Amino acid sequence: MGNFLHPDQGGAADFNCNAEAGAIKTCLQAQTDQAKCTVAIKDLYQCCAAMWLTHARTGERPQDVKDSYCPLPPELQALLRKQ
Known part of the structure; x- marks a missing residue:
């Protein structure tokens, strides 16, 4: 897993x-x-999933989040299912 820690962790x-x-x-x-x-790609997807989950908990909408590395939640879910 990447070097990030989710707030729940x-x-x-x-x-x-x-x-x-x-x-x-x-x-x-x-x-x-x-x-x-x-492995590196999976780490990015896991980081993105944690990021989107955290933003969702704070009420932020994906279109309000500026991120150039992470796919939007629907695309990310599809990519994670493929792995």
Whole structure:
């Protein structure tokens, strides 16, 4: 899992998931086989899920959240089902 802590886990969420997105970029630059980066991609999706859950609990709508790394909740749910 990534380096973020969800508030339910006693920490503050890394709402922009920068570290997870950076890990994907680093992996893709080092690997010719994208399949070898699935762990990094899964970490990003888990970070995004925690971020969206936290925002939902505070009443923020996805369109009000500025994030360039995370898919919107419906797309994220579909991606997580594929894994």
